[in-house]
Amino acid sequence: MSESTQGVRLRRGSEALRTGIELLSSMRFAIALLTVICIASVIGTVLKQHEPAANYVNQFGPFWAELFLTLRLNTIYSAWWFLLILAFLVLSTSLCIARNTPKILADLKTYKENIRVQSLRAFHHRAEADLPETPEAAAQRIGQQLARKGWKVRLQQRAPVGPTGEGAAGAGWMVAAKAGAANKIGYIAAHSAIVLICLGGLFDGDLIVRAQMLLGGKTPYRGGGLISEVPAEHRLSASNPTFRGNLLVAEGTQSDTAILSQSDGVLLQELPFAIELKKFIVEHYSTGMPKLFASEIVIHDKATGAQVPARVEVNHPASYRGIEIYQSSFDDGGSRLKLHAYPMGANVAPFDLEGVVGGSARLDRVAAHGAGNAALQTLTVEFTALRTINVENFGNPGGSGADARKVDLRASIEERLGAANKAGKPKELRNVGPSVGYKLRDAAGQAIEFHNYMLPVDLGDGVPVFLLGVRTRTDEPMRYLRIPADEQGRMDGFMRLRAALADPEARAQAVQRYVAKALEAARPELAQQLTQSAARALALFAGDDGQASAHGAPQGTARGGLQAVSDFIEANVPEAERGKAAEVLVRILNGSLFELLQLTRERAGLAPLAADEHARAFMTQAVLALSDAQNYPAPFALELTDFTQVQASVFQVARAPGKNVVYLGCALLILGVFAMLYVHERRVWVWLAPHGDANGPAPGQEAARTHATMALSSNRRTMDGDREFAQLAEQLIGARPQEGKA
Numbered sequence: 001m002s003e004s005t006q007g008v009r010l011r012r013g014s015e016a017l018r019t020g021i022e023l024l025s026s027m028r029f030a031i032a033l034l035t036v037i038c039i040a041s042v043i044g045t046v047l048k049q050h051e052p053a054a055n056y057v058n059q060f061g062p063f064w065a066e067l068f069l070t071l072r073l074n075t076i077y078s079a080w081w082f083l084l085i086l087a088f089l090v091l092s093t094s095l096c097i098a099r100n101t102p103k104i105l106a107d108l109k110t111y112k113e114n115i116r117v118q119s120l121r122a123f124h125h126r127a128e129a130d131l132p133e134t135p136e137a138a139a140q141r142i143g144q145q146l147a148r149k150g151w152k153v154r155l156q157q158r159a160p161v162g163p164t165g166e167g168a169a170g171a172g173w174m175v176a177a178k179a180g181a182a183n184k185i186g187y188i189a190a191h192s193a194i195v196l197i198c199l200g201g202l203f204d205g206d207l208i209v210r211a212q213m214l215l216g217g218k219t220p221y222r223g224g225g226l227i228s229e230v231p232a233e234h235r236l237s238a239s240n241p242t243f244r245g246n247l248l249v250a251e252g253t254q255s256d257t258a259i260l261s262q263s264d265g266v267l268l269q270e271l272p273f274a275i276e277l278k279k280f281i282v283e284h285y286s287t288g289m290p291k292l293f294a295s296e297i298v299i300h301d302k303a304t305g306a307q308v309p310a311r312v313e314v315n316h317p318a319s320y321r322g323i324e325i326y327q328s329s330f331d332d333g334g335s336r337l338k339l340h341a342y343p344m345g346a347n348v349a350p351f352d353l354e355g356v357v358g359g360s361a362r363l364d365r366v367a368a369h370g371a372g373n374a375a376l377q378t379l380t381v382e383f384t385a386l387r388t389i390n391v392e393n394f395g396n397p398g399g400s401g402a403d404a405r406k407v408d409l410r411a412s413i414e415e416r417l418g419a420a421n422k423a424g425k426p427k428e429l430r431n432v433g434p435s436v437g438y439k440l441r442d443a444a445g446q447a448i449e450f451h452n453y454m455l456p457v458d459l460g461d462g463v464p465v466f467l468l469g470v471r472t473r474t475d476e477p478m479r480y481l482r483i484p485a486d487e488q489g490r491m492d493g494f495m496r497l498r499a500a501l502a503d504p505e506a507r508a509q510a511v512q513r514y515v516a517k518a519l520e521a522a523r524p525e526l527a528q529q530l531t532q533s534a535a536r537a538l539a540l541f542a543g544d545d546g547q548a549s550a551h552g553a554p555q556g557t558a559r560g561g562l563q564a565v566s567d568f569i570e571a572n573v574p575e576a577e578r579g580k581a582a583e584v585l586v587r588i589l590n591g592s593l594f595e596l597l598q599l600t601r602e603r604a605g606l607a608p609l610a611a612d613e614h615a616r617a618f619m620t621q622a623v624l625a626l627s628d629a630q631n632y633p634a635p636f637a638l639e640l641t642d643f644t645q646v647q648a649s650v651f652q653v654a655r656a657p658g659k660n661v662v663y664l665g666c667a668l669l670i671l672g673v674f675a676m677l678y679v680h681e682r683r684v685w686v687w688l689a690p691h692g693d694a695n696g697p698a699p700g701q702e703a704a705r706t707h708a709t710m711a712l713s714s715n716r717r718t719m720d721g722d723r724e725f726a727q728l729a730e731q732l733i734g735a736r737p738q739e740g741k742a
Helices: 015-024 027-046 053-060 062-070 073-078 080-109 135-148 182-204 207-215 409-415 492-501 504-518 524-542 561-572 575-603 613-629 658-678 719-732
Strands: 125-131 152-158 172-179 243-250 254-262 265-284 290-301 307-313 318-320 323-332 336-343 351-356 360-367 376-387 391-393 429-431 435-441 447-453 465-471 479-484 636-644 647-655 682-690 706-714
Touching: 015 080, 027 073, 027 080, 053 062, 062 073, 073 080, 080 182, 125 719, 135 152, 135 172, 135 682, 135 706, 135 719, 182 207, 182 658, 243 265, 265 323, 265 647, 290 318, 290 323, 290 647, 307 318, 307 323, 336 492, 351 360, 351 376, 435 636, 447 636, 479 492, 479 613, 492 504, 492 524, 492 575, 492 613, 504 524, 504 575, 524 561, 524 575, 561 575, 561 613, 575 613, 682 719, 706 719
Parallel strands: none
Antiparallel strands: 125 706, 152 172, 172 682, 243 254, 243 647, 254 265, 265 290, 290 307, 318 323, 323 647, 336 351, 336 636, 360 376, 376 435, 391 429, 435 447, 447 465, 465 479, 682 706
């Protein structure tokens, strides 16, 4: 946009109209529009587009979420103000082209051979010399030399007009040449590219869909249910000239309706064909990162009945009847799950459960997990996800165990800043097996999200643990309950221990066994005191100490676990003696729990657990898990026992006729910018007059020698231009350049 807008002017109409046209076609107006578009594009890149309104409320709060929705920043590329700015940019650039193209085309045809001789001496690049030849012969020679170098040349012979002297046009030859005219063509190409790219983007954007919604009575669909039951006013016809939507197809099924996300719902786009997914292929690197996504599909043409097999990969789409089919992502296509429910509260019996990912199951009369565990309620289990591969990074002991495929830009930058010893931390990527995600929703509609791993994970603590993740809000990370696995690799041993902990009779029997082993037969006087202490410790830990308030334990601070034991010590033991009392009480608690574990194994018909290092590691993790399980917000925990995976592909289907216009615009933009930056427009003039008078020969004199005056003009002064003029001056007239004033 370095050219002036002083081209063709509007000479009719009012002054206000002419001023408006001048403003619209000016460079400053176009630059202002481009600046606003760039800022809006940055916002659209940073802020996720077409997200549900609840996501913006959770992330930014209600005030900013409402402001974003009002300004349409969540759908910025289809906002009315963004489209209006694009329309004005197209209008401004088109007017600029219309005004300047006639001037540029006319300038390309002119050689400016009528320039005055005195003007040549005012150029920055100028040179003069005497030539041992006639002006005509010099003009022919210089013209041929310039033509061989790629210059376009025009020769003009001037005859003397009037008497010779100052101000008179003398006789001689003017050699006018020009090169680099593509610089001006680059201006037209670059500006035309902006118009083409904007028009292509507008046509392939939401403009056509918005027009159908405004003029055709189409409205977004906000409900749920089957796609076949959606009314016609929410559907777009297969002849829609442009659209871009998503299509989910499970293995062994077909789909012919794409979903176009809108800020206030969805629109359904009918396709002229159906896509059947035969097989979804995913390959991984040894690190767990995806290496290949591919889908083997069959396209069923509705009009002809033809079946066309195709393969769709990332960056390798399939095309049929002007519609591109891209591999966007993948999802679960309804995998079948088998789960076992372990009770986490009272009045709950173990049970088996089957479901399908994306489906739900209703559970009636389940004990609510709360104070007293007495309330019964109806829960709905919503199966949300099945992940067969979970690659975690175990190389950083202080890490969060996040998915290794997640890109943490901030952490990556911080690792490479500062001291060199921060970089290059070893990574230990390990596949920890399948996991299942589900939600428990109560009758009031409140849901808690869970994420449980199928196999025990060795975290380096000496005993593998089952990870049971839970979170009550979608914007917070998962918190994991670590349940130790028994010698059979299951959580049955822990669950038996937890059930026995809630049984007063089992606790009493375990206390008797612990006291019998801890005391010698010769000291019966300590048996009653140790029995009371062990029984109180187990009751506190189990959350079943009915006399807690009598001993000063705060009400409602903890239902059990280590926190209840800590509260009891703080309320009943002087501060100076709390450390020793805690050590003794924890030793009694651990011993009693170990005897309780042995009792559960005896009842299950299993051999007693040897008191070795493995048993101590198991008990350490079990005590922590029993304490944390007091806060588990569900009456049961689901363990994935078996599954049948069904894959699904998410395709992006697009009919984008404007892309060819955009491709043409991009090509023109590249050529135009290249021409404006790297092609320099130059003009050379050489005035050849008989020697003795630069304005012409004196009357009656015969020209035997020629005086040459040479000048060069360029649209950009560069060192290459200086070098080129020096070479031309040496080759054409044998002179060295002179420094000009301008």
